[in-house]
Amino acid sequence: MSKLSFLTLVASLALLARPAAALPTNAHFDPTKFAKPCSPCHQGHGAPGTPRLTGGTRDFCLKCHESASRSAPRKAFLGLGAAANPQDIRTEFTKPVTHSRATCFECHSAHAPRVIVAAGFQAVSPKRSFRFEADLCLSCHGSRGAQGADPHDLSKLFVATNPSFHPVLAGGHGTSLPSLRSPYSAASLMNCTDCHTNDDPSGPRGPHGSRVLRLLGRNYALTDGQVETAATYALCYGCHDRDSILSDASFSAHRKHVVDERASCATCHNPHGATSSRALVRFNEPVPTSGVTASSSGRLEFVSSAPGRGTCFLTCHGKNHDPLTYGGGAAPMARPRPAPAVPSGSQRVAPPRAAPVQGRPEPVRPPDLPKQ
Ligand code: HEC
Ligand code: HEC
Ligand code: HEC
Ligand code: HEC
Ligand code: HEC
Ligand code: HEC
């Protein structure tokens, strides 16, 4: 490590007599959890190339963040206080779907303060070089990221100029959403981790591992042929009222397709955004979903300019729609419900969002550890 950062660390350690309240709110600085401050993580000369960390970066975090049965007997050795109960992340990485190719350090800064936001607001990035969590995710899953060559350039799907998108980067475009459940409203924002997170609600939060395909936090059948139950599409029903969907409050043939024909929501909807359709309908995508092909006249398209009516050109499991129109010339069928209550002012902890630019410095940076 460089001489400058070595001196910085020595100076920081010397300043530790300062009251704990001066340090950022992060469990790693909580004196009831760490019997001794700093030294469980920084000591001696440290591992090469690190700010005197007590281990190399590969498994550094997991020596504490593993099952209680393994970490508890070693608490004193790990420098932990009696109240400490580090979340078990090691077990998350043994599930069928994991983020095993991304490292803890790529998504976390060990000193970043923890900010938990209410549902409907944007989550703050756990890594300091990004402002919001979505900026972090899209740094790898968007056009500019390591996964950018991927045909699913995810950042493209969420931009505000699209006709429809889940409100991760921008919000407030929805006009008719009879199914939306409280506390969500058409003005809400949401996060990648509202959908991609631990499938065990009592386990540690975050996109570390899940038993559900695509690292989803709740069950979601991606293929046709499944019997519709509250569990089959639990992910969507968490925010979109099942009774509303199945009573055809918006699309007049939801029940026919989902219950009678056993079509998955995923056959018709892209969960992220749609670059050329209303209501997240995905038929206009370059790669159609399985079971769906062009109609007898060669068209594969959803045409709709207003809620409650639309026209489909496609063949689904052999059924030709060339075209099939719902809502007809009649008045739009969607009856928007009154907007659900917006969370009270005290819950508005997330700062308003600016244009999604990666890598810019954090505007509201919390108090830093003492430098020099
Ligand atoms: C849970 C482990 C942990 C604890 C506890 C901890 N650090 Fe760190 N620290 C790290 C890691 C990991 C890094 C490397 C950068 C990163 O991931 O944020 C780091 C980086 C640093 C740096 C380099 C500059 C920077 O901010 O990146 C300094 C200085 C530092 N720590 C000082 C301290 C001091 C002083 C304390 C005690 C108040 C402390 N650390 C407690 C894990 C810890
Ligand atoms: C020396 C043990 C130790 C190490 C090493 C360690 N942690 Fe922790 N971590 C803890 C403890 C203890 C807690 C608090 C858990 C509790 O009791 O609520 C914690 C909490 C956290 C939290 C929740 C923060 C909060 O304020 O609620 C995050 C995120 C976290 N750790 C990430 C990391 C990452 C990333 C690393 C590696 C850079 C790491 N930890 C390394 C012991 C450790
Ligand atoms: C450092 C790069 C990186 C970052 C940052 C990152 N990911 Fe990933 N992600 C990956 C890689 C690589 C994979 C492939 C699976 C693996 O890790 O083995 C992946 C896999 C996934 C998958 C599973 C895809 C599948 O086909 O099953 C989802 C979902 C996902 N990431 C969501 C997220 C979310 C949400 C965030 C932000 C909280 C995020 N990612 C941040 C690199 C990253
Ligand atoms: C965490 C809550 C949440 C979950 C989970 C969720 N949605 Fe949404 N959904 C919303 C919100 C909020 C909006 C309103 C968007 C707006 O108005 O900006 C929305 C809007 C929509 C729209 C209308 C988009 C438009 O532009 O007209 C569709 C279609 C939709 N969701 C389908 C789904 C499906 C399918 C799933 C399951 C894969 C799902 N949603 C899961 C919160 C959620
Ligand atoms: C056969 C295709 C199809 C299937 C399958 C389907 N949808 Fe839709 N959905 C649509 C269409 C078309 C619309 C647009 C209706 C309109 O014109 O406003 C829509 C609208 C929506 C909306 C926005 C309006 C509202 O009701 O709030 C939501 C949310 C939604 N669907 C959720 C779901 C969920 C959840 C499932 C699975 C349980 C599902 N859809 C299955 C075609 C489908
Ligand atoms: C409303 C829920 C929802 C939100 C919000 C959401 N996803 Fe997804 N995501 C899904 C579902 C469902 C799938 C399964 C694939 C499908 O139906 O296309 C998926 C698939 C993925 C995949 C794997 C396949 C692909 O399309 O590349 C990645 C990676 C991913 N999501 C990352 C993200 C990132 C990053 C964000 C935030 C910028 C995000 N997701 C936001 C529900 C969501």
Ligand code: HEC
């Ligand atoms: C792909 C990005 C990503 C990777 C890789 C990742 N994390 Fe996380 N982690 C997150 C996000 C995002 C959250 C916050 C989720 C939330 O607040 O809902 C989180 C939350 C946590 C928490 C707090 C859990 C809680 O319930 O309070 C701990 C502890 C943690 N991570 C440790 C780790 C450790 C240790 C590793 C490496 C083994 C790791 N993470 C790898 C993105 C990641």
